[in-house]
Amino acid sequence: MGDPWQECMDHCVEVTKKAGEMIREALQKDIAVMQKSSPVDLVTVTDQKVEQLIISSIKEKFPDHSFIGEESVAAGAPSILTDNPTWIIDPIDGTTNFVHRFPFVSVSIGFTVKKEIEFGIVYSCIEDKMYTARKGKGAFCNGVPIKVSGQEEISQSMVLTEMGFKKDPEIFKTMMANLKTILTIPVHGIRSPGSAAINMCLVACGSADAYYHMGIHCWDMAGGAAVVTEAGGVIMDISGGPFDLMSRRLIVASSRAIAERIAKEITVFPVGRDDKEGE
């Protein structure tokens, strides 16, 4: 019997390409528009449009599937993961980059069944790089197989993370302290591309050796998690335990050695969960 989810995955790639086109068009339009209105409002409009496009296109073909989409959740939909086939969608990952036309903006979709990620798609639409991964079948970028770097030595590693402002001064202090700790291990370098999904793909294709983050969401992680795992990488919770899609935190790395070293060095701060009320 054929792959039960292949049809879903093929459809996913098609609708993701359309979503990417929609985003590129929004970027082509008069830059003045972005600058006239409040940047957050404009992004929200494109976010919503893209998410609607994706969900309605999938609902047509697969009417009994579930969805967790960033904008739907923002509008009040629940974000509880059930055993039902579920599409976990970030219509624009790299919101700030999108507003500034900084070249890392992606559409991210992870598809779960019985709470397991069956396939993931991340489309870095300005670079026109389509990352895909089907459980057990490897990871690809524009159809070419990709693999993690395999780097085991932390002092030769390139680490990705983000350094967004945190209102809570203690949390901000901890975030900066973590950065300093990692930098001075020492590692080769730290970079902040600005999109969680793309960060995961950069590890998957060997351009970076680790990415850690506390405070993202399941829709940022679901697509990239499949890509990294299928590229031979390691994914775990920031504490070193098993990865938890709803935990709002993760470490991905080219090897267990690097992932565990980062887990050791990081001081955890609370970020809530995607599946708890009021988070």
Place this chain on the structure above:
Amino acid sequence: MADLWQSAMDHAVVREALQVDRKVMTKSSSVDLVTQTDQKVEKLIIQSVQEKFPSHRFIGEESVAAGERCVLTNEPTWIIDPIDGTTNFVHAFPFVAVSIGFCVNKQVEFGVVYSCLEDKMFTARRGKGSFCNGEPLQVSDQKDIKQAIIATEFGSSRDPEVVDHIFSSLRNIVSIPVHGVRGAGTAAINMCLVASGCVEAYYEIGIHVWDVAAGSLIVSEAGGVLMDVEGGQMDMMSRRIVAANSKIIAERIVKEISVFSPLRDDAPPDGHH
């Protein structure tokens, strides 16, 4: 009269495009290999330029590392970084650039930055604007620091005092708060990101003249400003830079920087820094 430096500029652009050997990049994994490629590329550029313009001078990163003096005179001078983004190069992280700034009377006449993995050729001729693959560049017109993306890097010093300064500046900038902090991992490309309008400013202490010579003209020809980290005029040999879309953003950044002074690029050679 034809632009004296146009033929020099054309020459640089063509040579860049031909010299980057991608095969070496994808195979490389050791720092030694990068150094060899650095030297190879720099030699190639210098030899090819010397053939056409035998009276011109050079300041090249690898030549200086090998003991050449790093002094800028009034003579036509090519300031070369054969690979800017060394660490990125080793990791195949997508930002690696060749940077060449051409100076006459200590003023940058043209600048070329070739982001070779992206295949983006950034160029600027003094008085004639900045371009990326032939498309004109313009800095962003964002004047509100709280809507700005700032580019900076951690640099390659792990000296605890230096790291402290760098983190102080970073903490201050992030908590303004700005929209975000990013870094491509190469000074030359960070400056091109300012010129392209993708980020509002770039600041760093610890870079070298060969990292910023070309980028400085690309930024100013795209409508941007250059400043020292203490607010005065940018000094290419000082190892410090602020490049921004506007004076107001540059001045705001300067307020937050925790200043220190690395050894100048034109300091007398009493020991390599």
